[in-house]
Amino acid sequence: MHYYCNVCGKKYLINELVWRCSCSNFLILKTKGVLKKDDIINERYSLWRYEKALPVKLDDSTVTLQEGFTPxxxxxxxxxxxxxxxxxxxxxxxxKDRGTVLLINYLKNLGVKKIVEDSSGNAGASVAAYSAASGIECDIFVPESTSRGKLVQIRLYGAKINLVQGSRDQVAQTAIEKSKKEEDVFYASHNWHPxxxxxxxxxxxxxxxxxxxxxxxxxxxxxxxxxxxxxxxxxxxxxxxxxxxxxxxxxxxxxxxxxxxxxxxxxxxxxxxxxxxxxxxxxxxxxxxxxxxxxxxxxxxxxxxxxxxxxxxxxxxxxxxxxxxxxxxxxxxxxxxxxxxxxxxxxxxxxxxxxxxxxxxxxxxxxxxxxxxxxxxxxx
Ligand SMILES: [Zn+2]
Incomplete structure (x- = not known):
């Protein structure tokens, strides 16, 4: 399994810590559908019932808050x-917890200790929750106008909040710059990462x-x-x-x-x-x-x-x-x-x-x- 870019054709190994292609395009993880009805693990009342179709596996070290299988x-x-x-x-x-649980476990398995993320609020709260459960330090960048409930949530999970003036796109740019400045910080963007x-x-x-x-x-x-x-x-x-x-x-x-x-x-x-x-x-x-x-x-x-x-x-x-x-x-x-x-x-x-x-x-x-x-x- 590998990531690839559909603009320049470049491929990356799945264990490479990249969030976009060197040509600046987003990366794709091309998977082949394998899930059959009989592969569903019925005793798991979470999205892990579809483990066969997931690139991250559930074991004793996996961080889960029993996400998924909603009504x-x-x-x-x-x-x-x-x-x-x-x-x-x-x-x-x-x-967002569906995507976050996969992304954070994947990063944890690669030894990532600190991440930066930008969000309009929900993905930030979700990433903060799973970072807390995983012991990953995280910095969340959000627009100044973000709903208070989401900010309280992010803060209580223990993440650092950075309020940014301007558009949602400017918030993303600020987070990217921050991740470039600091060493050993990964830009764990829900919008970018495959x-x-x-x-x-x-x-x-x-x-x-x-x-x-x-x-x-x-x-x-x-x-x-x-x-x-x-x-x-x-x-x-x-x-x-x-x-x-x-x-x-x-x-x-x-x-x-x-x-x-x-x-x-x-x-x-x-x-x-x-x-x-x-x-x-x-x-x-x-x-x-x-x-x-x-x-x-x-x-x-x-x-x-x-x-x-x-x-x-x-x-x-x-x-x-x-x-x-x-x-x-x-x-x-x-x-x-x-x-x-x-x-x-x-x-x-x-x-x-x-x-x-x-x-x-x-x-x-x-x-x-x-x-x-x-x-x-x-x-x-
Ligand atoms: Zn490319």
Whole structure:
């Protein structure tokens, strides 16, 4: 197994500590799908039940917080039967734990003692949690505007928080510079490192297993850096290679209209994309590193990229809470997108649709309080 670059073709051994290619492109870990129904280890109620498909193995030294195997709930969303993949019920409160557990164990096995990561908050909290459990020292760089709940979480796990002014992309640049300056510090970026997708692909395995070894017609997820969409595609692609399924579900990535570079790329918009602030902080990336791969995956699945307004996000957030799902605004963007997809006829009521609930509302209560107040006149 090795990492390779699809721009210059360079290969790297899997035990090399690299986070990108020498040509500056991102690296890919190309795995071949091997997981069969009978390979599932039923007594493990975590993503480790799919160990056969994972590049990191579970043994006595593996750090795990029993992540994964989250509920797939049957939900009536505004009169239509749907499924929610309740991935906010993870150890650190977001789906990022799937990727983090793979990345941190991989780095720990290579002897890494100190890491730097940048995040809009959820990945930072997740990396801080698994670093704490692994005894790895970590520095997390986040935008100044990050929800307080996420900052408290990161601090309590024992990581050092670095608040950075400016855009999400400037936060990443600051973290990269810091990792270059210090010796023996690895830039453990969830957006760059190929090992992260190896963990998020387990979402696809769980949906397949929980639907009785079947696949849905559509999957809807918020998309920013792409760790959910890329993971879902990879997981279903592996099941296809293993002969367990016959097609990949349509993948729909939802962006906030205020920050929608992938929507512009997908629709080949000619005018230059301009970002403005959005309540969906988890997907507010102006320059997603893996944009080309995300677009490629969505197109290959015959899915689409949709955008939603701030008001639609707040409306979806409020409605989700009214039926018992307390989610963060980034996750609400996916549900706002779900409503749009139905109203535009892009998905049908007769089809099976799963929406990924990526992040817990408790992490963003301070912001939720503020935004719901500011939109209250328009919500019924
Ligand atoms: Zn390269």
């Amino acid at each position: 797939l709930a049957k939900v009536n969303w505004k009169g239509i039967q749907n499924y929610f993949k309740v991935d906010y019920l993870m150890p650190s409160g977001s789906f 090992m992260f997708i190896e963990g998020t692909k387990t979402m696809a395995f769980e949906i397949w297993e929980q639907l009785g070894f079947d696949i849905p017609d559509n999957i809807v997820a918020p998309v920013g850096g792409g760790s959910s969409i890329l993971g879902l595609y990879r997981g279903f692609e592996e099941l296809l290679q293993a002969g367990e399924i016959s097609r990949i579900p349509k993948l729909f990535g939802i962006q906030a209209e205020n920050c929608s570079p992938l929507y512009s790329m997908f629709n080949k918009a000619n005018k230059e994309f301009i970002a403005s602030p959005t309540v969906a902080e988890g997907i507010a990336l102006q320059k997603p590193i893996k944009a080309s791969a995300i677009i490629e995956n969505i197109k290959a699945s015959q899915g689409d990229v949709e955008i939603v307004t701030e008001k639609e996000i707040v409306d979806a957030l409020t409605h989700a809470a009214s039926i018992g799902y307390y989610i963060e605004p980034t996750t609400a963007a996916a549900l706002a997108g779900l409503s749009r997809l139905y109203s535009f006829g892009k998905i049908s009521e007769k089809e099976t649709t799963v929406t990924i609930l990526t992040g817990n509302g408790l992490k963003a209560s301070d912001k939720i309080d503020g935004i719901v107040d500011s939109f209250k006149d328009s919500i019924h």
